[in-house]
Amino acid sequence: MGSLEVDGSDGGGIAKRVWNKLKNERALTLYSPFIVCLASGNLDPCSFLHCISQDVYFLQAFARAYELAEDYADDDEDKEAIVKLRKRVLKRLRNQDALISEWGFEPPKESSRDNATVKYTEFLMETASGKVGGEKFSVNIVTPFEKTKLAAYTLSAISPCMRLYTFISKEIQALLDPEDNEHIYKKWLSSLSSEKFEESASRIEDLLDKLSVSLTGEELNVVERLYHRAMKLELEFIWSQSVVQQTIVPFSRLHKIAEDNLVIFCDFDLTCTAIDSSAVLAELAIVAAPDVSESADIRTTWDDLFSQYLQDYQQCIEHIMPVEAGIDKSLRAEGLDYEGLCKALEQISDVEKNATLRMIGSNVLKGLNLADVRRAGERLAFQEGCKRFFQDVAKLKIRVQMFMCCHIVGPVI
Structure with missing residues (x-):
């Protein structure tokens, strides 16, 4: 993993700067199947309790890491701050079952560590033990400064975990109705965005900033990499949590290459393209018309077709997502209605099909030949990142079937 390069453009200490740089990573958590189901309130309780059962192993690792960091810290004030953080972890460990009961669930039975839990906790313990980047620091390092460096490295491996959960909880709660008390995970979400949890996350960040002040640029890059x-x-860890519900999430990460057969379905107009390709073709037909009169007729016909399409599309969307009392239902976290989504997509598809049939019947494009269509395609402007996405897909060493559909020229495989 390359250096993220330290700079002060984002303001604040190193903890805030690195957190701000990792926007893509934290966004990925929000669109994982586990978090999507959790936000909707429809996550199977067994999936939730299994995830919670892993907390014990995380907390145990945190406690041991803090113990080592306390020994590394040279300043008495820093030692005291680390001791307080460790005491909070130990208190949470003791009260874990009681907390789960407060959230409305039966404490989970003992379970073994998940592979993702093992990977994180082992990484944390290796870092806290002085093993960074696969190399263990010399046992001769005994100066206060060198030990302080290890304390900073240890906190850099803890800080994002705490901050990430406050971020997730606040993002979900922003979507929930404050008056809705039926969301079964609301108490758990509230605990993660509580003042106490926020205070712990901020204390870790403040202490990391303080311990990093005297580090060199190279050492700060180590902090960022960790x-x-x-x-x-x-x-x-979050993506590895299993869910039993059907869940639709953005394609944002690779799955098990040996097991998955990926199929990518992609719309064309205004998804890949920045403009509607049918409008480009209609303009070509108008230009290619043999005389001014026919050109004017084609333009009038196209305008009528396009107006009819817009009207049908708007009516379809309003039927699918009615707005009541000024609140768009689609913005509420009410769970995934898979059958309803399929039905909605079928309705939109019918609008597209009818528009295509009307265009075919109108003979608006009858004056075009294949060479004209090719030239139009070569000049189409694509959405930013579209070409790069398909180039990246082509590089994957897996079998991928891609279906692209344009409502004018039909399916392209």
Whole structure:
């Protein structure tokens, strides 16, 4: 993993700067199947309790890491701050079952560590033991400064885990109705965004900033790499949590290459393209018309077709997502209605099919030949990142079937 390069453009200490740089990573957590189901309130309780059962192993690792960091710290004030953080972890460990009961669940039975849990906790313990980047620091390092460096490295491996959960809880709660008390995970989410949890996350960040002040640029890059690695391992943990519900999430990460057969379905107009390709073709037909009169007729026909399409599309969307009392239902976290989504997509598809049939019947494009269509395609402007996405897909060493559909020219495989 390369250096993230330290700079002060984001303001604040190193903890805030690195957190701000990892926007993509933290966004990925919000669109994992586990978090999507959790936000909807429809996550199977067994899946939730299994995830919670892993907390014990995380907390045990935190406690041991804090113990080592306390020994590394040279300043008495820093030692005291680390001791307080460790005491909070130990208190949470003792009260874990009681907390789970407060959230409305039966404490889970003992379970073994998941692979993702093992990877994070082992990474944390290796870092806290002085093993960074696969190399263990010399046992001769005994100066206060060198030990302080190890304390900073240890906190950099803990900080993103705490901050990430406050971020997730606040993002979900922003979507929930404050008056809705039926969301079964609301108490758990509230605990993660509580003042106490936020205070712990902020204390870790403040202490990391303080311990990093005297580090060199190279050492600060180590802090960033460790922070980034911890974030990625926590992301892997969240994505590894199993769900039983059907869930639709953005394609944002590779799955098990040996097992998955990926099929990518992609719309064309205004998804890949920045403009509607049918409008480009209609303009070509108008230009290619043999005389001014026919050109004017084609333009009038196209305008009528396009107006009819817009009207049908708007009516379809309003039927699918009615707005009541000024609140768009689609913005509420009410769970995934898979059958309803399929039905909605079928309705939109019918609008597209009818528009295509009307265009075919109108003979608006009758004056075009294949060479004209090719030239139009070569000049189409694509959405930013579209070409790069398909180039990246082509590089994957897996079997991928891609279906692209344009409502004018039909399916392209």
